[in-house]
Amino acid sequence: MHMDSDISPPLPALVSFAGIQKTFAAPEGDGTLVAVEGVDLTLEEGHILTILGPSGCGKSTLLNMLAGIYKPTRGTVTYRGAQVSGLNLRTGYMTQNDHLLPWRRILANVRAPYEIAGMPRRSATAKAMELIDLVGLTGFENAYPTQVSGGMRKRASLARLLAYNPETLLLDEPFVALDAQLRLAMQAELRSLARRLGKTVLFVTHDVDEAAALGDKCAVFTARPGRIRQVVDIDLPADRDLMTLRQNPDYGRIAAKLWDLVTRESREGRISHET
Amino acid sequence: MKRSLYFYRLVFGVGLLLLWQVASGWLVSPVYISSPVAVAGRLSELIASGELFRHARITAFEAIAGFLLGSGVAIVVGLVLGRARRLAEVLDPFIMGFYSLPKIALAPLFVMWFGIDMSMKIIFTAAVVFLVVFLNTYSGVRSVSPEQQTVFRLMGATERQVVRMVIIPAALTWVFVGLRLSAPYALVGAIVGEIIAGNRGLGYLVARTTAQFDTAGAFAAIVAIVTLGVLLNMGIKALERSLMPWRQMEDAREVAI
Ligand SMILES: Nc1ncnc2c1ncn2[C@@H]1O[C@H](COP(=O)(O)OP(=O)(O)O)[C@@H](O)[C@H]1O
Numbered sequence A: 001m002h003m004d005s006d007i008s009p010p011l012p013a014l015v016s017f018a019g020i021q022k023t024f025a026a027p028e029g030d031g032t033l034v035a036v037e038g039v040d041l042t043l044e045e046g047h048i049l050t051i052l053g054p055s056g057c058g059k060s061t062l063l064n065m066l067a068g069i070y071k072p073t074r075g076t077v078t079y080r081g082a083q084v085s086g087l088n089l090r091t092g093y094m095t096q097n098d099h100l101l102p103w104r105r106i107l108a109n110v111r112a113p114y115e116i117a118g119m120p121r122r123s124a125t126a127k128a129m130e131l132i133d134l135v136g137l138t139g140f141e142n143a144y145p146t147q148v149s150g151g152m153r154k155r156a157s158l159a160r161l162l163a164y165n166p167e168t169l170l171l172d173e174p175f176v177a178l179d180a181q182l183r184l185a186m187q188a189e190l191r192s193l194a195r196r197l198g199k200t201v202l203f204v205t206h207d208v209d210e211a212a213a214l215g216d217k218c219a220v221f222t223a224r225p226g227r228i229r230q231v232v233d234i235d236l237p238a239d240r241d242l243m244t245l246r247q248n249p250d251y252g253r254i255a256a257k258l259w260d261l262v263t264r265e266s267r268e269g270r271i272s273h274e275t
Numbered sequence B: 001m002k003r004s005l006y007f008y009r010l011v012f013g014v015g016l017l018l019l020w021q022v023a024s025g026w027l028v029s030p031v032y033i034s035s036p037v038a039v040a041g042r043l044s045e046l047i048a049s050g051e052l053f054r055h056a057r058i059t060a061f062e063a064i065a066g067f068l069l070g071s072g073v074a075i076v077v078g079l080v081l082g083r084a085r086r087l088a089e090v091l092d093p094f095i096m097g098f099y100s101l102p103k104i105a106l107a108p109l110f111v112m113w114f115g116i117d118m119s120m121k122i123i124f125t126a127a128v129v130f131l132v133v134f135l136n137t138y139s140g141v142r143s144v145s146p147e148q149q150t151v152f153r154l155m156g157a158t159e160r161q162v163v164r165m166v167i168i169p170a171a172l173t174w175v176f177v178g179l180r181l182s183a184p185y186a187l188v189g190a191i192v193g194e195i196i197a198g199n200r201g202l203g204y205l206v207a208r209t210t211a212q213f214d215t216a217g218a219f220a221a222i223v224a225i226v227t228l229g230v231l232l233n234m235g236i237k238a239l240e241r242s243l244m245p246w247r248q249m250e251d252a253r254e255v256a257i
């Protein structure tokens, strides 16, 4: 792996993966399956890192290790200077599945983190309503999750994540099931919210355009066992407008570079078939 | 669509009664199968004399009390064992053994332990209901997505909050499957108890009338039992609707692929 730019970060890293390897028991036989190997990666506070790689290369595994759900087999994950052991409560998760509680209305779903924190009902409701407004769900607060569209559930899930207000957002292919337009809207919203609130974000995707549009930098992974092929700095303006980004020549250059990196493997004849 | 469905059901029901009426005395002696007209006559007698309601009240009380006791204990045990994986593994063969035992085989022992009054029928009913509700609650707890629980733990939820906010509501759907499945067994428990030992209740009424060759009376009691079963089911459905309003929303959604 080599860094794309040699400018060392001015801030100490918030997140660092050092010499990470993670193996699982192989699904058949009693061998082991190496999910990720030799991963060294750092992320500064307030930055957005996109993690790009084919299915099964260990992207989710990496996020799980930062959240403290999995322990690395080898190496250490450090968060704010301390080794992650046990659940890392400064992180919040959002995946392809929105994980809303089907028995709670949208409002009550968004309010759940405040209830957990023991906030009085009235102020919890007021704060949840603000977030519902922020993600554009006003008018749907009394609907059950099954009654609204997939995009709205995603917004509700995002609002709940913001209610919980973790320092670092772990987003694991959150927009996979959305159509192109909705997806773009959600990406734009996510980027502007994360910047406004100063969130650090690790965003997993297997979509090259999404990785380029959203990230401040992008870690491109090889197929399993996942190794970092390259960390690419995405030198697009921090306040980029995602709606018009496709016309930006710098964007085109970066996307082309990412495409080149993700297709290198198959061009080298190592085609991996993964689901 | 809906109207024609009701119509055909009516036709079938009336047809069945007609067949019964015609067959009685022509194909089979009324001593064995009585006839709809005779049953209706006997039923109105039993209602008029107040006898039917006296017995029905007792059976209903036994079935409902046993049902509440059995399912209440089952829900608590199901929740606890659903969380305590190790303990559940240890107990598994014992539970399965008890599950495969026809509970009726226990009835004589229950008579010995608890006598022949109502408490025996209530405890017996509870034992019959317990396993069905327990097994459903247990699988409900086990089926709650671990990811969902992790999402809540990452929000800082304590174990108790996870149980209260995620596990119990998620298991509720399954609990109700268990309740609906076991409601008929609650009646079986109460009525078997009354047939084996007792001098009150609809089960006793069936046993007594049959022994006296009052076949119409036996059928009248059976009609009352069916009615009780239907009412019990309706009660559970109503409870389900009020406890799980989100389920109706799911059902009301138009089905689309
Ligand atoms: N809990 C687990 N037990 C066993 N194998 C796992 C587990 N989690 C992930 N894996 C395996 O590790 C590999 C990487 O998985 P994952 O991190 O989910 O990939 P990605 O998110 O990049 O698609 C896959 O082969 C997957 O089957």
Ligand SMILES: [Mg+2]
Residues within 6 Å of the ligand: A056, A059, A060, A061, A172
């Ligand atoms: Mg994944």
